[in-house]
Amino acid sequence: MKGKEEAVGAELQGYDQSDHLLSGYKMGKLVQLRLSHRVVMAAMTRCRALDGIPNQAMVQYYSQRATNGGLLISEGTFISPTAHGYPHCPGIYLEEQVEAWKRVTDAVHAKGAYMFCQLWHVGRASHHVYQPGGGPPISSTNKAIPTRWKILLPDGSFSDYSSPRALATSEIPQIIEHYRQAAINSIRAGFDGVEIHGAYGYLIDQFLKDGINDRADEYGGSLENRCRFLMQILDAVIKAIGIERIGVKISPTLYHQEAHDSDQLALGLAVVERLNKLQEEQGLKLCYLQVQAGTFTRGITEKEAELLRKLRKAYQGTFMISGGFNKELGDKAISEGDADLIAYARLFLSNPDLVRRFEINAPLNEYDSAAFYSHDPVVGYTDYPFLNESTQP
DSSP: OOOHHHHHHHHHHTOOTTOOTTSOEEEOSSSOEEESOSEEEOOOOOOOSGGGOOOHHHHHHHHHTOOTTOEEEEEEEESSGGGOOSTTOOBSSSHHHHHHHHHHHHHHHHTTOEEEEEEEOOTTSOOGGGSGGGOOOEESOSOOOOTTSEEEOTTSOEEEOOOOEEOOGGGHHHHHHHHHHHHHHHHHTTOSEEEEEEOTTSHHHHHHOTTTOOOOSTTSSSHHHHHHHHHHHHHHHHHHHOGGGEEEEEOTTOOBTTBOOSOHHHHHHHHHHHHHHHHHHHTSOOSEEEEEOSOSSSOOOHHHHHHHHHHHHHOOSOEEEESSOOHHHHHHHHHTTSOSEEEESHHHHHOTTHHHHHHHTOOOOOOOGGGTTOOOSSTTTTOOOOSSGGGOO
């Protein structure tokens, strides 16, 4: 029998020794999500929202991957005109975008699934062609992403990233306001919640990591200062839509777009400590914390796995992990208590019925990486086959 303290922890996180990838999971007190399995669809940039407006192809794409009691996280969704850095990605700052997203969320809800909108600002990971008036991208720094990294332009060519402009201290509240309004718009658009994208070397990560952040104001230097931007965003978004409708994604170990930190564990624990304190003050928990490890092309190393375990042990709430998991590794992580939820990206992309395939141990479709960022509304998007094509929605 579990001791009292252990039992309380299990109740808080919805975890017990019999949990596995396809077992149910409950989270939330005032805003309850009752998941029928732990297989979460991760956010994936797909570049199918022509001119930034969600369309019918996106309705079909997300609906195909929705399951009763499943959780889907939208592709990164721009919070403002300065947030852009990829062609044909959706936004959530115009009324036309809000109305268009409603068709997507309605289709997902009709399948009995939940959907969160990932709120995205790329920061310096942009080019002047994406910026209002052709100006420089904004960031925590004036340092550009090194030329060994390339950006996809609207005409399909690749180029160096543009040199960014460090935000003045006085400008930061306006960026926080963009996150707040985007969260409100997301709920209006029918999303069940939002995920604050603080990973992959994008804007929030540019403040978090000391390999990028070279500021001398209250947003730079110490861990306390580097976490300030994220925590102020969370404070504003919580006041707007409530803490239980918010997930947070970080990637302290992920080296992407020259995003690195001199002490990855310390950074991860600093974020966790502040999230725990925030939850204690609110008397409610965030919907989840998602930690991305590994890279886009390999799984998680043992060193990264050990860091994840330390963050899992420290975080007082639902813990989601992502980074190259298959069914076996996802099952193992949950059954051993290393995570509550597993987010799948490429496997979900190429297998719209991924959950069903996991249930019956069916073979998986291979993904077509050449079509990842195509603008085609069908090829490499909605044409991946189901196990039984007659079951397609």
